[in-house]
Amino acid sequence: MKIAIVGGGVAGTLTANYLAMRLRDEIREGKVEIRIFSEREHLLYEPGLLYLIFNRVEERDIKKDLKLLLDPGVELSLKRVKILDLDNRRLIFDDGSYDFDYLVIATGSRIVPEEVPGLTTTGHWFYNLEGALKLRNELAKFKNGRVIVSVIGIPHKCPVAPIEATLLLHDFFRILGIRKDVEILYTYPINRVFVMESVSNFVKEMFDEREIEYRTFFNPVAVDPDKKEIETLEGEREKFDLLIAIPPHKGSQVITDSGINEDGWVPTDKYTLKVKGYENVFALGDTTDLPVSKAGSVAHFQAEVLAENISAEIKGLPPTARYSGKAMCFIETSFKEATYIWFDYDTPPTFVKPNRFTHWMKIAYNRFFWMTARGIL
Incomplete structure (x- = not known):
């Protein structure tokens, strides 16, 4: 057999x-x-x-x-x-x-950034190792300007990761003492900031608390490398100094x-x-x-x-x-706190208030993951 x-x-x-x-x-x-x-x-x-x-x-x-x-x-x-x-x-x-x-x-699944004209030459992403290493280098030297985190199409891997990245960007710039010099914009392609409405409402509250701007019904169709602008299906154009994209995905x-x-x-x-x-x-x-x-x-x-x-x-x-x-996802809300959501076909997502214990659970699991991969944990 x-x-x-x-x-x-x-x-x-x-x-x-x-x-x-x-x-x-x-x-x-x-x-x-x-x-x-x-x-x-x-x-x-x-x-x-x-x-x-x-x-x-x-x-x-x-x-x-x-x-x-x-x-x-x-x-x-x-x-x-x-x-x-x-x-x-x-x-x-x-x-x-x-x-x-x-x-x-x-x-x-795989990312296909080449399907958005201009994205491969001007955009950054963290959805593969090569892209993440390049973005790390870019963030290390970023001092001021406008950062756009743009989800370009759904479905994509790890649905909450763009939210985490946006919240951690806020904390990253805050720790460096340059948050006041950085504008952060998060965009999502449908009529809310996340597919699930309860999660979307929760995330909007966190964005508002941190003065993170967000746009919905935002569907990029091209990136202008010279003007550093995103052009959308809806006819909008948004300028950026650093574009962090969640590229389109295919199987x-x-x-x-x-x-x-x-x-x-x-x-x-x-x-x-x-x-x-x-x-x-x-x-x-x-x-x-x-x-x-x-x-x-x-x-x-x-x-x-x-x-x-x-x-x-x-x-x-x-x-x-x-x-x-059944699905369970941690959401890092800062470098000190996290929450998680748990849901299945019949049960909507449930939350816990962001806290330090959940953050350290996530950090611990990052190290224990290799035991999971072996089928032990």
């Missing part, structure tokens, strides 16, 4: 490790093979990029060798999958193929190339996480088209469901686990 996992990010790594723990006897007896296919040798803890731009962590703190994180029962193949042939249960590479009995698609190119979905989002059952139309193909994490956050906690909860159901089927038991839409 061959279980193929495509994608060596958080979702794929967790699923592989959880499956290996549940199928240890079957692996030892040679009845089951778990193989993860990844183009990257390292796992990047992407929430750590937010701290990297403020020089609170180093690259080595948020990047680990994937081989060291995988259970010994998991085989790692550092190969690029070219096509997912779901009908024939086959992965196709440039130099061969691999037949599977079960497939887990964990191909994640993985292999999903598009395989004819599964043009934008790379995999049609997925919201409870079983089966790819629609297939019994032995599953998807989780950022790559799904589900109405849930593209966040690490979601991948974590989904991986538990998938591992339980796939291992149950292999053992001849009914797959009864269901994903409830």
Whole structure:
């Protein structure tokens, strides 16, 4: 029995490790093979990029060798999958193929800043390692002017990260003693500052307290590098000295190339996480088209469901686990305080008042994450 996992990010790594723990006897007896296919040798803890731009962590703190994180029962193949042939249960590479009995698609999402003219030459972002390192250097020398934090399209990874970045920018400039010399503008593409109304109202209060300006129905279509202006679909033009963008996102190119979905989002059952139309193909994490956050906690909860159901089927038991839409996100409101939100398909977000204890919980989890990736925590 061959279980193929495509994608060596958080979702794929967790699923592989959880499956290996549940199928240890079957692996030892040679009845089951778990193989993860990844183009990257390292796992990047992407929430750590937010701290990297403020020089609170180093690259080595948020990047680990994937081989060291995988259970010994998991085989790692550092190969690029070219096509997912779901009908024939086959992965196709440039130099061969691999037949599977079960497939887990964990191909994640990617930023496509090139889709906004001028953004790649003038804008900054922290949604990949290269961009975060460049932004860190830019923030280190920024002394005064107008900063725009602009969410360019949804969905995107870690939905609350732009809010955190905006609040931390305020605190960063305050600590440096230059907040009075810096104007901060946050923009969002719909009619409120966050998708969920209760979160939006909470965030607006924090922005108002900190004198952070915000605009809604703000959809950038181009960036003028010479004038340092953002042009929007609504006809607005906003000047900036530093543009921090959350670029448009798409799913993985292999999903598009395989004819599964043009934008790379995999049609997925919201409870079983089966790819629609297939019994032995599953998807989780950022790559799904589900109405849930593209966040690490979601991948974590989904991986538990998938591992339980796939291992149950292999053992001849009914797959009864269901994903409830559960998500949990920390929100850093300063360098000393944080809150968190918790919700699922049926329960709206709940908050706690920002406090120091929650902040230190988040800082602690940043260090403990590698235990989570190994399937221990």
